[in-house]
Amino acid sequence: MESYEFVKDLFQVLGNPTRLKIFDILMTGVHCNCEIADMTGLAINLISHHLKVLQEADLIQSVRSEKDARWIYYSVNEETLRSIQTETEKFFDNNRIINREPVCPPCNKKTNQKE
Amino acid sequence: MESYEFVKDLFQVLGNPTRLKIFDILMTGVHCNCEIADMTGLAINLISHHLKVLQEADLIQSVRSEKDARWIYYSVNEETLRSIQTETEKFFDNNRIINREPVCPPCNKKTNQKE
């Protein structure tokens, strides 16, 4: 099950509440650095740091504003969003759960002796 | 958006690769502590610790074996699994993304001056 690798990277990045909050804000549409600062009360350099981590994980993207190139607009990567949907669905699919009896190497000997 | 809270707790627990690996094993069916140890090569007490965290988050459950009550069987909580499916779907729903222009409090003044 290779969806484990995808989900592992995803959860590691979004497992941080601050980063998830920022991503949650971007899920509602394009925002700039200072908007996020205003909404969260976080230090601007801390936001920069987390945005970088999100961007390196391909979860978001950035463009400089046409109005004023000092401003940078951030938005979620919709292609990645589709992958998230399909991969998490695969990973948490309840059809993966099969009916079985635990057979651990050491315990197994004991069990067999019993029979 | 209250799915944020659900997803936050979920990702915080499964954001740890070791814990996610254990959960991934349980997604394939019931396993006992020593089976997980055999499959992962992790210390038995470390597995115990992570299983406890997973259980406290209602992600898994445990029962003592009827064959030998020293053995404890672990399995994923299928009710929680359904919640995970619906809440993550909500959270990552691309319909949440609305078309907007960033309007940060400080930048906004500048923008208005320009017009």
Added chain:
DNA sequence: TGTATAATTCAATTTGTATTGAACTAATAA
């Protein structure tokens, strides 16, 4: 009873990473 096994709990240590503060870069505007 006393010993072996399965698993947990506790305390100590290590490690990874979030956060903070200061310095730096890029673009605009007086």
Added chain:
DNA sequence: TTATTAGTTCAATACAAATTGAATTATACA
């Protein structure tokens, strides 16, 4: 050409949580 604003980068610190090892609990078996 200097000052201002927006944002990033870097180094240092703080903190939370993972890991390790030793002690403890619970059950089984001889």
